Amino acid sequence: xxxxxxxxxxxxxxxxxxxxxxxxxxxxxxxxxxxxxxxxxxxxxxxxxxxxxxxxxxxxxxxxxxxxxxxxxxxxxxxxxxxxxxxxxxxxxxxxxxxxxxxxxxxxxxxxxxxxxxxxxxxxxxxxxxxxxxxxxxxxxxxxxxxxxxxxxxxxxxxxxxxxxxxxxxxxxxxxxxxxxxxxxxxxxxxxxxxxxxxxxxxxxxxxxxxxxxxxxxxxxxxxxxxxxxxxxxxxxxxxxxxxxxxxxxxxxxxxxxxxxxxxxxxxxxxxxxxxxxxxxxxxxxxxxxxxxxxxxxxxxxxxxxxxxxxxxxxxxxxxxxxxxxxxxxxxxxxxxxxx
Numbered sequence: 001x002x003x004x005x006x007x008x009x010x011x012x013x014x015x016x017x018x019x020x021x022x023x024x025x026x027x028x029x030x031x032x033x034x035x036x037x038x039x040x041x042x043x044x045x046x047x048x049x050x051x052x053x054x055x056x057x058x059x060x061x062x063x064x065x066x067x068x069x070x071x072x073x074x075x076x077x078x079x080x081x082x083x084x085x086x087x088x089x090x091x092x093x094x095x096x097x098x099x100x101x102x103x104x105x106x107x108x109x110x111x112x113x114x115x116x117x118x119x120x121x122x123x124x125x126x127x128x129x130x131x132x133x134x135x136x137x138x139x140x141x142x143x144x145x146x147x148x149x150x151x152x153x154x155x156x157x158x159x160x161x162x163x164x165x166x167x168x169x170x171x172x173x174x175x176x177x178x179x180x181x182x183x184x185x186x187x188x189x190x191x192x193x194x195x196x197x198x199x200x201x202x203x204x205x206x207x208x209x210x211x212x213x214x215x216x217x218x219x220x221x222x223x224x225x226x227x228x229x230x231x232x233x234x235x236x237x238x239x240x241x242x243x244x245x246x247x248x249x250x251x252x253x254x255x256x257x258x259x260x261x262x263x264x265x266x267x268x269x270x271x272x273x274x275x276x277x278x279x280x281x282x283x284x285x286x287x288x289x290x291x292x293x294x295x296x297x298x299x300x301x302x303x304x305x306x307x308x309x310x311x312x313x314x315x316x317x318x319x320x321x322x323x324x325x326x327x328x329x330x331x332x333x334x335x336x337x338x339x340x
Contacts, residue, residue: 012155014152014153014155015050015052015155017152018050018148018149018152019047019050021148021152022046022047022049022050022144022145022148022149023043023046023047025046025144025148026039026042026043026045026046026047026140026141026144026145027039027042027043029042029140029144030042030043030137030140030141030144033136033140034133034136034137034140035133036130036133039137039140039141040119041068041116041119041134041137041138041141042137042138042140042141042144043141044064044141045061045064045065045068045137045138045139045140045141045142045145046141046142046144046145046148047145048060048064048145049061049064049141049142049144049145049146049149050145050148050149051149052155052157052215052219053155053157053215053218053219053221054146054149054150054154054155054219054221055218055219055221056218057145057146057149057150058146060108060142061142061143061145061146062142063106063108063109063112064108064112064138064141064142065135065138065139065142066105066109066112067105067108067109067110067111067112067113067115067116068112068113068116068134068135068138069135069138070096070099070100070109070113070116071096071112071113071114071115071116071117071120072116072117072120072131072134072135073131074092074095074096074099074113074117075092075096075116075117075118075120075121075131076120076130076131078091078092078095078117078121079092079120079121088121089117089118089121089122092117092118092120092121093114093117093118095117096110096113096114096116096117097110097113097114099113100113100114116134116138120134150224154224154225155219156216156219156220156225156229157212157215157216157218157219158216158219158229158232158233160212160215160216161209161212161213161215161216161233161236162236163212164205164208164209164211164212164213165209165212165213165236165239165240165243167205167208167209168202168205168206168208168209168240168243168247169239169243169285169286169288170286171201171202171205172202172205172243172246172247172250172282172285173281173282173283173285173286174282175198175199175202175247175250175254176250176278176279176281176282176285176330177278177279177282178195178198178199179195179199179250179253179254179257179275179278180274180275180276180278180279180282181275182195182257183257183265183266183271183272183274183275183278184266184271184272184275185266186263186266187261187266192257192258192261193258195254195257195258196254196255196258199247199250199251199254199255200251202247202250202251203247203251205247206240206243206244206247209240209243210240210244213233213236213237213240216233216236217233217237220233239288242333242334243285245329245333246281246285246330246333246334249326249327249329249330249333250326250330252322252326253322253323253326253327256319256322256323256326257319257323260316260318260319260322262316264316265316265319268316268320270316270320271316271320274320274323274324274327277327277331278327281327281330281331281334284334285334288334
């Protein structure tokens with residue numbers, strides 16, 4: 001069983017500060033507006049509403065409020081009948097979970113219903129006035145959490161998206177270089193297997209980049225900074241699509257190379273020419289990552305035109321032909337990026 005007390009990626013310090021500010025503000029404002037016990041419900045609602053994206057904050061606020069409403073209704077009904085003893089609390093939690101299950105509620109809403117039912121019976125009196133105050137208190141906390149998240153640098157998940165796309169670009173360029181080197185150096189079964197395994201591993205980098213792009217898109221929803229940043233996210237998404245296409249062609253080239261390899265291939269002139277083209281493609285990918293485009297004044301792209309073979313190769317013609325087809329597709333992907 002794999003588990004850890006540490007998160008795969010820690011929250012930003014700004015997010016921690018916003019959570020603290022929202023919790024304190026909710027406590028003070030709800031305590032001023034709603035008379036009665038300490039505003040625990042408001043503080044918890046504000047704390048849980050401050051999320052890594054505005055859309056998540058809105059969803060968590062709604063989830064929290066709906067869960068509290070349902071939970072206090074269940075707790076109030078059971079409290080009026082049975083009081084606030086152990087069995088009343090146990091029954092209220094059970095009923096809240098069953099109601100959530102019957103309604104098909106999300107796990108977060110179901111847990112909130114159960115927690116609210118338990119807290120209402122454990123911390124207060126199960127009266128209609130008390131239940132109404134806790135609902136109002138929770139709504140105040142959720143609204144404050146959302147406002148704080150909007151007011152203090154609305155979160156955007158662009159940094160992780162940029163990093164993942166840069167990693168995918170570097171991994172793809174490295175794979176192009178590895179295949180180019182393999183074409184002009186003798187190989188054995190072990191090195192061919194490793195070459196193919198590492199080429200297939202690009203799928204993991206693609207998946208990570210796609211997940212980061214999805215998070216970036218989610219962070220734009222309901223975000224006031226969306227207009228200025230949506231173009232960058234769209235550009236990163238287009239880059240991932242092209243890199244996915246290049247990695248697919250590269251994996252196919254590596255598969256063909258591993259299947260049809262023989263010892264004479266390292267001295268084949270066509271193989272050397274293809275290797276040079278692959279190195280040029282890797283260079284252009286790194287150039288694009290460092291400059292944001294494939295053509296700059298001081299360093300033009302290296303892969304300016306696809307390799308042309310006017311006559312059938314005397315040897316390895318099936319492998320060379322297959323590699324040339326995929327190489328042209330890689331060239332087309334890079335050329336499309338340069339034209340934008």
